[in-house]
Amino acid sequence: MSEYKTLSWQGLWKNNPALVQLLGLCPLLAVTGSFINGLGLGLATTAVLIGSNTTVSLVRNLVPAEIRIPIFVMVIAAFVTIIQLLMNAYTFTLYQALGIFIPLIVTNCAIIGRAEAYASKNPVKFAAFDGLMMGVGFTLVLVTLGGLREILGSGTLFSGAEFLFGDWAKQLTLTLYVTEHKFLLAILPPGAFIGMGLLIALKNVLDKRLEQLNKQPAKVVQRARITAESS
Amino acid sequence: MQSLIDKIRQGRFFDFPGGVHPPGRKTLSNQDVIGKCTLPEHLYLTVKQHIGAPGQLQVKVGDEVLKGQALTRSTNPFALPVHAPTSGKVTAIAPHVSAHPSGLAELSVEITPDGRDKWIDLTPIPDYQQLPKTRIIEAICDAGIAGMGGAGFPTHIKVSPKKDVEFLVINGAECEPYITADDRLMREHAWQIRQGIDVLCHLLNPGHVLIAIEDNKPEAIQAMQVACQEKPDYIICPIPTKYPAGGEKQLIQVLTGREVPHGRLPIDVGIIMQNVGTCFAVADVIFTGKPLIQRVVTLTGEAMTKPCNVWALLGTPICHLLKHAGYEKAQQGVQRLIMGGPMMGFSLASEQIPVVKSTNCILAPTQQEMTLPEEEQACIRCSACADACPVNLLPQQMYWHSKAKELDKAQDYNLFDCIECGACAYVCPSQIPLVHYYRVAKAQIRQQEEEKQKADKARDRFEARKQRLEEEKAERELKHQQAAEARREAMHKQGDDPKSKVAAALARARKQQTSDETTAAPETADKVAAAIARAKARKAAVQQGDSAPSDTADTAAEDKQAKVAAAVARAKARKAATQQGHAAPSDTADTAAEDKQAKVAAAVARAKARKAAVQQGDAAPSDTADTAAEDKQAKEATASKSKTTKQVKPKDKVSTQVTAADTPVKPAPADDREEQKRQRVAAAIAKAKQQKAQKDRQQASSTADMPAEKVAQPLVEVDEQKKQRVAAAIAKAKARKAKLDMQSSADNQQDKTDE
């Protein structure tokens, strides 16, 4: 159980792929113009992560170390293709909105990173859970950033939810304010960078607080004797 | 080439980049002739006043010295002597605060003048042109002449170059604001300076002599022109006034357009530079024989009521000069004194700092004329510093890196080419003390390099040691192997004769013991014991507080207890020995040889040792003296053993108090056998004693010894500190006592043994 707990903590916060490892920044910054876009990409990435982690873990003992990376890439590519086709079939508008970033999940370092660093060394159940948590962590950052940018840039939230969830979700769209002068910067790429920077800063601040809260009592390390004392 | 000299003759000079124009304020002090100063009460001559090595002291406290007498001797090429500036008595040779930015104390000779001002016999060499050059250079060296411009480089090294000298540059630029010492010197002693230049020319044989004077000193220029009239190859160069035109490298650039390559000396571009003050001093030496004992010092600043130039004896404390110039601290607000000019001088930490060979100015500014440094603000990268830098550095980059301690990057920006002229900090609008950052960074880099070297050396030594230890170990192992082989061989020869084995074992034991004895010869052993006891006492004193041995009654009781315990131990050991059949410890089993006697002996010894150790451990605070007593007992025992054995040869088992070791001795057939055994027993006892003593030391304090019974009574009342001291004393006494006791109680012991 504690392993699951550690994995959750690592994936969601401590070793968050987006905020700490800074992996997969390209899709992260590119598609987080709105909450739903972020959510869509996040879910897709999560699905790929779980699938690839599970598969990699399953075959981990069969794969020769020398060619593991190409094999991982093949596995990931396969899952990405599956996801891509699924999205093409069921959430076509979103698929179009996300565009190239769906196929680009293949190159998302977060995925191959987890496959290499974790899944290839651990049993299936942990690997799958790790994929889930990393994916959720990534998704959380995506939706937070997407939500922030959407609120600042267009004054709405959850707009386009119908693309992901179907027509019923149209009513989910919240309009927070209407203005003649929209804050375009938030929607534009610089806004993504600035927002991302601020999120990372926020995380660091929180981490510092946490650290101060549970400060470890000072330990003293035994000094090694270099040379023997005389007998 | 010719065109260059033509250009110089026409007064067309080059320029160096950057530079600043701080207000000169030279008229403050250059109005009057150079004055004379009265003798101070004491003179402090720092032994090392130049770049290089200090000279070797020639005088001792109490010596009478004459004016001009050498106080130190030059022992290597980079050492310069210092001379007594007046006649008097050497009253101290001790560290005195020195003319260094750090204000650290350095070895100085304190002279109390006798007021007679009596010269030593002088030997001028006016016929220097007939003498060999080495003779002149020697005279210059013996006169202690170092560059008087500020750096203090030994002049005799500078005037004996290995290369041809194209230009001899005489530096009279004096670009620092406020300072007028060279200015006045040129105005008043141009003739003698010229004579000094003649001497230098004789030594260096330069192509041309350039006398560089900033054009804000027209009188000095004129005076020098007059003095050099008959020397057509002496060219007076009135160079434009700009700080730091007087810097060696900058002056070379201004005059010749040449640059001294990084890490090289001016002589590498065919130039030698000497300060006018140095020329004057050289002339002094050659024509009057006077060594360097005084120099012109500018006393200036608005806090001086009578700013002036003065001939100051080396070693004169600053406060004496300040008095001369009418220094009024009330005018200053915040007091500060600067040695050197306002751009490169350093602030003084004490008024007792003496004048040294490179002291050209004492500056006491008021707050209005030099505002106090404000708090440093953020650098706005205005690059005013880069524009002011005379060597084309990027001061702000160096500042960033120095501040961030990125020393390698700072070096990458040529930090070490900085001449610390202060132009950058002068212009900085953010009040950043840039030069200070560079100095700190330079010092850090030097320190790091030093540490790196030291670390490399330490690594080498560590590895060498490791290797040595390994070799030693291998050697030892080899020896052991050989010994083992030898033994095996012997065994083969003697078959399964148990005696030989025993003999070998005994021989080993004996060897060990003798070696023990040699290392711990009785006297040394006592000393060592005393020392160890002392140390323990100290340690105990530190740890004291919770341990209760200050209680005398307790001590006494424990002492007794310890004795009892020892007795019990002995008894038990004896018992063990007698009952060895069933009570033999398991570990004896493996050593159990065929030889019963040997087995018995070993078992007894071991058992006793263990028992004793355990017992003594229980009887907690038994002490070293006790140990000594036991030791003595043991010795006594062994000593009397032969007697005992003789006396009680057909002894019954229980009747005697003889040490346990005696028991197995009983059936011993031969004398030498007995001897061996005795030794083994003694060894065992010694071992036991040692173990016990160790345990004692760990838990008990030294107060719990026999003499403590007498002394410890007052301990209960006295405070902790006293207790500790007493404890230490006791510990020391204890060892002595133990020795005495050993002898005095010999009879007693004998009785006991006999009992």
Add this chain to the structure above:
Amino acid sequence: MSLLYALLAIGLLALLFGLILGYAAVRFKVESDPLVEQIDAILPQTQCGQCGYPGCRPYAEAIANGDEINKCPPGGESTIRQLADLMGLEAKPLDDAHGSNDVKKVAFIREDECIGCTKCIQACPVDAIVGASKQMHTVISEECTGCDLCVDPCPVDCIDMVPVKVTASSWRWQLDAIPVKTID
């Protein structure tokens, strides 16, 4: 059919790249691990053991294998910074558990108290103590790294760690630390 071609092409490419990679792996093999040497060169070589390893080199090896870089009190901040640069890590403050970066010290033996036991000689990692059995010992302060390993073994406690005295040449422009004499 086209599927077959695609598979064939991919397979051939995989084979080709595999061969190149395999060749490169043999051809450009790195013989030794120079990282340890580099780290060792940065460490101050006091051999004090405060890092918990018996000597600087073992610690260097430990760092190369991923141990923390902030365990060397004698090296202090500058060593940590250099290590961080070398290892591509972030510099962090010295770990207090290993002691603090004190002023530089050297051992000094109070010679009249020395009993000549040679224990300190055996404890000194750099052979900076000279002396023989029953002769008094002395420290070659030039060689002493200030590790204070000799202090504990001394049975008579006659070894002191003395701060290295600042001289004019080793002075580092600590202007604010200059004691200023008061004038009246």
Add this chain to the structure above:
Amino acid sequence: MSLRIASSPHQRSQRSTAELMRLVCYCALPGFALQCWFFGWGSLLQFLIAAVVALGTEALILELRKKDFEKALSDCSALLTALLLAICLPPLTPWWITAIGAFFAIGIAKQLYGGLGSNLFNPAMVAYVTLLVSFPVAMTSWLPPQHLAEHPYNLVDALSVIFTGFTGEGYSLTQLRSDADGFTMATPLDAVKTDLSLGLTLEEATSKGQFNNGLGIGWFWINLAYLAGGLVLLKLRAIKWQIPVSMLGTILLVAGIMHLSAPDLFASPWFHLLSGGTMLGAFFIATDPVSASTTDRGRLLFGAGIGLLVVVIRTWGGYPDAIAFAVVLMNMAVPLIDYYTRPRTYGHQRQRGKP
């Protein structure tokens, strides 16, 4: 009483950072005054808003960073940033846009980078670019010069428009911008750009009302005023000549060549030099010491780069004026420029590969 210990040099020139900043402010005043004269009170109000927000932000963030903000505020750098920003903003920009700009300039572009001296980009220009990108309409709503305007406005109107969006008489900003024919009056640069893109020749484009002999009315004088202020700065050695000279020279050269090659398609170099923020940029913005190059050769390169970018962006870019973009882009190149233009230190020979 004890002796004061300090590091040399003990003497210092008396110019301080605050003085330098104030000097720059003063020298910008004539141009700013002219701007107010031509385009109304709005600019002054913008300055006040920007100054209040900028100083407030600076104080707030310094407080958060636990630094002494009184001292930092007194160096006038925030004030200068506010002034430069206000100069760049259209006079009747809604107040909150100005506030966002000022906050962005100080909070993001300056303090997040470490405060005065550590910012990589010119804060005022970063803020301007941010606003321009975020609110393109509001940021290009320049009024016609007052004497050409259909509805000249007074101080109260300005206040009202800035804070509510309408004058007291109910005119909106768009109406204020319209000329007699109901067409909005763009800035000369904007107009030229639009017209050229519509296929008109330069001559046709510049024949409109806000042009006078091919140069924009008002802008011409304003630029001259900034030029004068800049010359004073040069004279007082507050800035160095390299950046303005190389920047204006490059504009002249590049625009000149282009104009000569196709007079109908490319505006004349004089038009480039004397419209928009060219002079302001050359003397007041590009010379910001913190974000500009610090070596002499570097400054020449830096200025030339800005000049080139200005012409290029004005001609082919999507926004009418280009000073801000050019400056920010070149700011980015400063560390590189500085590294490769290090001066040769005394006694060092120039080595190949290592300048």
